[in-house]
Amino acid sequence: MKHITYIEDMNKWKDDFRFFYNVKVRFSETDMYGHMNNTVPFTYFEEARIEFLKYIGFMEDWVKPEHETIPVVADLQCDFIKQVFFDEEIKVYVKVKKVGTSSIDLHYMALDSKQHVCFVGRGTIVQISKKTGKGVAWSEAMKARLDEEVTSYHLA
Amino acid sequence: MKHITYIEDMNKWKDDFRFFYNVKVRFSETDMYGHMNNTVPFTYFEEARIEFLKYIGFMEDWVKPEHETIPVVADLQCDFIKQVFFDEEIKVYVKVKKVGTSSIDLHYMALDSKQHVCFVGRGTIVQISKKTGKGVAWSEAMKARLDEEVTSYHLA
Amino acid sequence: MKHITYIEDMNKWKDDFRFFYNVKVRFSETDMYGHMNNTVPFTYFEEARIEFLKYIGFMEDWVKPEHETIPVVADLQCDFIKQVFFDEEIKVYVKVKKVGTSSIDLHYMALDSKQHVCFVGRGTIVQISKKTGKGVAWSEAMKARLDEEVTSYHLA
Amino acid sequence: MKHITYIEDMNKWKDDFRFFYNVKVRFSETDMYGHMNNTVPFTYFEEARIEFLKYIGFMEDWVKPEHETIPVVADLQCDFIKQVFFDEEIKVYVKVKKVGTSSIDLHYMALDSKQHVCFVGRGTIVQISKKTGKGVAWSEAMKARLDEEVTSYHLA
Numbered sequence: 001m002k003h004i005t006y007i008e009d010m011n012k013w014k015d016d017f018r019f020f021y022n023v024k025v026r027f028s029e030t031d032m033y034g035h036m037n038n039t040v041p042f043t044y045f046e047e048a049r050i051e052f053l054k055y056i057g058f059m060e061d062w063v064k065p066e067h068e069t070i071p072v073v074a075d076l077q078c079d080f081i082k083q084v085f086f087d088e089e090i091k092v093y094v095k096v097k098k099v100g101t102s103s104i105d106l107h108y109m110a111l112d113s114k115q116h117v118c119f120v121g122r123g124t125i126v127q128i129s130k131k132t133g134k135g136v137a138w139s140e141a142m143k144a145r146l147d148e149e150v151t152s153y154h155l156a
Numbered sequence: 157m158k159h160i161t162y163i164e165d166m167n168k169w170k171d172d173f174r175f176f177y178n179v180k181v182r183f184s185e186t187d188m189y190g191h192m193n194n195t196v197p198f199t200y201f202e203e204a205r206i207e208f209l210k211y212i213g214f215m216e217d218w219v220k221p222e223h224e225t226i227p228v229v230a231d232l233q234c235d236f237i238k239q240v241f242f243d244e245e246i247k248v249y250v251k252v253k254k255v256g257t258s259s260i261d262l263h264y265m266a267l268d269s270k271q272h273v274c275f276v277g278r279g280t281i282v283q284i285s286k287k288t289g290k291g292v293a294w295s296e297a298m299k300a301r302l303d304e305e306v307t308s309y310h311l312a
Numbered sequence: 313m314k315h316i317t318y319i320e321d322m323n324k325w326k327d328d329f330r331f332f333y334n335v336k337v338r339f340s341e342t343d344m345y346g347h348m349n350n351t352v353p354f355t356y357f358e359e360a361r362i363e364f365l366k367y368i369g370f371m372e373d374w375v376k377p378e379h380e381t382i383p384v385v386a387d388l389q390c391d392f393i394k395q396v397f398f399d400e401e402i403k404v405y406v407k408v409k410k411v412g413t414s415s416i417d418l419h420y421m422a423l424d425s426k427q428h429v430c431f432v433g434r435g436t437i438v439q440i441s442k443k444t445g446k447g448v449a450w451s452e453a454m455k456a457r458l459d460e461e462v463t464s465y466h467l468a
Numbered sequence: 469m470k471h472i473t474y475i476e477d478m479n480k481w482k483d484d485f486r487f488f489y490n491v492k493v494r495f496s497e498t499d500m501y502g503h504m505n506n507t508v509p510f511t512y513f514e515e516a517r518i519e520f521l522k523y524i525g526f527m528e529d530w531v532k533p534e535h536e537t538i539p540v541v542a543d544l545q546c547d548f549i550k551q552v553f554f555d556e557e558i559k560v561y562v563k564v565k566k567v568g569t570s571s572i573d574l575h576y577m578a579l580d581s582k583q584h585v586c587f588v589g590r591g592t593i594v595q596i597s598k599k600t601g602k603g604v605a606w607s608e609a610m611k612a613r614l615d616e617e618v619t620s621y622h623l624a
Contacts, residue, residue: 002542005473027362028195028355030188032242032531034377037184038541039514042507043340050339050399063398063500065346073506074470077545083601086188086375087362133551158386161317183518184511188375190533194385195354199496202351206495206555219344219554221502229350230314233389239445242531243518289395340505344498344554351496398500 076123102135232279258291388435414447485561544591570603
């Protein structure tokens with residue numbers, strides 16, 4: 001498998017995931033080359049990320065119109081390992097790799113029904129103020145919850 | 157050409173359009189059948205509609221966060237006349253067919269570079285209150301501007 | 313509820329559905345007005361339609377590259393009944409309304425988790441030849457299977 | 469500006485671009501946070517990349533159904549510098565950074581109407597065989613054309 005800068009040891013990296021979200025490749029997500037279009041994994045990453053953020057209890061506030069902060073994507077990347085086709089059932093895994101002051105680095109892994117890695121990715125999200133657009137530090141409770149995710153994976 | 161319920165006389169109907177917006181079929185808008193996916197014209201209709209609403213001076217207020225009303229789509233339909241392929245340049249025409257108290261009925265026509273009709277459509281949009289979700293009648297100025305559009309087409 | 317041309321009696325029309333497909337509104341499917349964008353139901357209709365076509369055994373051939381025919385959408389429409397928001401779980405129902413020589417008229421109904429109708433729709437699909445682009449009549453087996461769907465709903 | 473791993477000197481990196489493609493942020497490309505959704509730049513990258521591939525004469529063959537090879541995306545990444553909103557006019561620049569045996573590394577830069585950098589990106593595409601799915605080396609003519617692009621930028 002090709003070298004991917006954010007993965008040191010693929011087997012360890014794979015074992016480190018717990019949380020996943022199921023998607024199925026839609027017909028409208030294919031393109032005239034007959035496979036899933038390259039823009040689609042980023043939508044799957046977003047869905048998996050949001051489900052993960054709901055799971056750790058962060059999303060509820062972030063969708064309230066009156067809430068002061070929202071998460072934004074600072075960067076995002078995807079490495080395509082094998083072609084994916086219409087109707088394939090994909091598990092999109094998410095894990096917290098690193099917790100910053102107001103940001104987290106998330107890693108993603110997509111497995112097909114035969115447990116083959118189809119594509120992988122990573123990206124940073126930052127909590128910002130809706131008014132100023134500047135980063136807002138995690139509260140202690142949020143920080144603790146995020147650290148727990150990092151730790152639990154590494155101990156597992 | 158097949159019968160389309162909202163078109164009485166295709167030639168007259170075609171002649172009645174003035175305003176159009178250019179789009180080009182994106183690679184990500186094709187599907188594995190090799191042509192433009194059937195969900196895509198609705199995106200083109202939205203783009204053409206918004207350009208039209210900008211042209212008649214309605215859109216500026218409708219994108220202000222503090223403005224009281226927004227336009228919503230009440231219904232939408234599309235009849236597919238010929239297959240459309242990657243990279244085709246399409247002109248999407250829009251006209252006002254009827255003006256209601258708080259709504260307008262818009263018609264759409266898409267022509268390819270050879271002036272062939274690719275797909276046509278129609279749909280009603282309604283001005284609603286962000287707070288109540290209920291229809292809000294056009295102001296007299298808005299009504300006058302809309303009537304002008306209907307009339308100008310029919311006299312032309 | 314507003315008048316919808318393809319629905320005579322809403323209660324009977326609703327009772328006539330059996331098959332449904334679950335979708336959840338993605339974050340990327342919302343727009344700056346805060347709700348599901350109006351282009352999205354057509355993607356849901358496509359997903360529900362394809363699941364239905366798999367269920368009646370038609371889809372398998374239609375995704376084989378060497379197969380002679382494909383289904384294409386001849387027309388499509390949607391009536392929006394109530395606003396739909398991020399993360400809502402929607403059941404998209406599909407039924408066969410009428411069987412033509414090479415076409416079927418499908419109806420769609422989307423219910424939210426409280427069983428409220430969010431949007432409804434209809435559209436015709438046609439089996440065409442990949443080579444000629446012309447309609448290809450249903451085989452007797454396909455016709456029989458389609459008639460069964462129409463009948464079973466009406467007897468139920 | 470934040471550190472981006474594939475950009476050594478931002479000013480030199482910016483000056484190195486020549487080719488660009490215009491896009492305008494669609495309403496359906498915004499999300500409920502009021503800005504362009506994070507999945508959208510990858511569609512813009514694809515459009516700009518394809519226009520670039522047409523410009524250097526590579527695309528014509530790659531869309532022929534009977535042609536033996538197609539380009540596929542091996543990896544893709546985007547760094548978001550500033551929020552982008554509905555209706556913004558964006559220039560998406562593309563350049564060839566490196567030419568491999570069967571691949572090219574492309575860089576992307578998006579400027580708003582005030583010439584501010586909104587987002588940047590990079591990604592590798594590979595020419596593969598439709599049959600085997602394996603990489604197919606550039607012909608000498610293709611290699612020469614690609615090298616020209618790399619060189620012309622660096623001399624300019």
